[in-house]
Amino acid sequence: xxxxxxxxxxxxxxxxxxxxxxxxxxxxxxxxxxxxxxxxxxxxxxxxxxxxxxxxxxxxxxxxxxxxxxxxxxxxxxxxxxxxxxxxxxxxxxxxxxxxxxxxxxxxxxxxx
Amino acid sequence: xxxxxxxxxxxxxxxxxxxxxxxxxxxxxxxxxxxxxxxxxxxxxxxxxxxxxxxxxxxxxxxxxxxxxxxxxxxxxxxxxxxxxxxxxxxxxxxxxxxxxxxxxxxxxx
Numbered sequence: 001x002x003x004x005x006x007x008x009x010x011x012x013x014x015x016x017x018x019x020x021x022x023x024x025x026x027x028x029x030x031x032x033x034x035x036x037x038x039x040x041x042x043x044x045x046x047x048x049x050x051x052x053x054x055x056x057x058x059x060x061x062x063x064x065x066x067x068x069x070x071x072x073x074x075x076x077x078x079x080x081x082x083x084x085x086x087x088x089x090x091x092x093x094x095x096x097x098x099x100x101x102x103x104x105x106x107x108x109x110x111x112x113x
Numbered sequence: 114x115x116x117x118x119x120x121x122x123x124x125x126x127x128x129x130x131x132x133x134x135x136x137x138x139x140x141x142x143x144x145x146x147x148x149x150x151x152x153x154x155x156x157x158x159x160x161x162x163x164x165x166x167x168x169x170x171x172x173x174x175x176x177x178x179x180x181x182x183x184x185x186x187x188x189x190x191x192x193x194x195x196x197x198x199x200x201x202x203x204x205x206x207x208x209x210x211x212x213x214x215x216x217x218x219x220x221x222x223x
Binding site for chain 1: 122144146154155156157158161201205208209210211212213214215216
């Protein structure tokens with residue numbers, strides 16, 4: 001079974017702090033994704049990566065950056081957290097660009113105060 | 114553009130009633146996927162449809178892909194409380210990404 005893990009289930013940070021959200025998958029997947037999920041807005045793609053050191057902007061990349069130094073790990077960085085970044089953050093992975101089925105991690109609920 | 118519209122946004126049913134959610138696109142889809150997210154959980158892949166007119170069944174769930182490959186539906190027969198959650202459709206993007214609909218939230222009254 002594919003396993004996608006995220007570093008924290010719940011996180012509380014202060015405005016202006018730098019925040020790191022970590023995601024690890026154990027199935028040698030090429031693609032990894034970061035989404036945020038807000039009530040009424042569904043899943044919105046922040047960034048994705050289809051290879052080590054590669055990244056692509058999703059629909060809402062502003063205020064975020066990512067890092068993929070190793071194939072199994074994809075990090076989401078909030079350079080200076082703001083209250084409007086309070087949300088549920090979901091990481092996902094998929095085998096490659098052809099097989100689109102995505103496997104999601106349990107999510108990190110981030111609160112910025 | 115590439116968005117997929119999903120209706121209804123919410124559906125409340127009595128246990129035992131049927132439920133259907135619809136996913137519509139203005140452009141032809143290469144494939145459509147369906148996911149279920151239980152309350153407090155994360156989305157879990159249910160199925161992928163690829164062929165025009167395709168119908169697939171998983172127990173009480175029936176998935177259809179339209180003949181024109183612009184719409185899809187998920188039908189649940191005789192809902193149970195275990196069916197509660199949000200159902201998302203998603204279309205494939207050009208780089209292995211997915212574009213999700215906003216989901217249909219199903220509640221089931223016992």
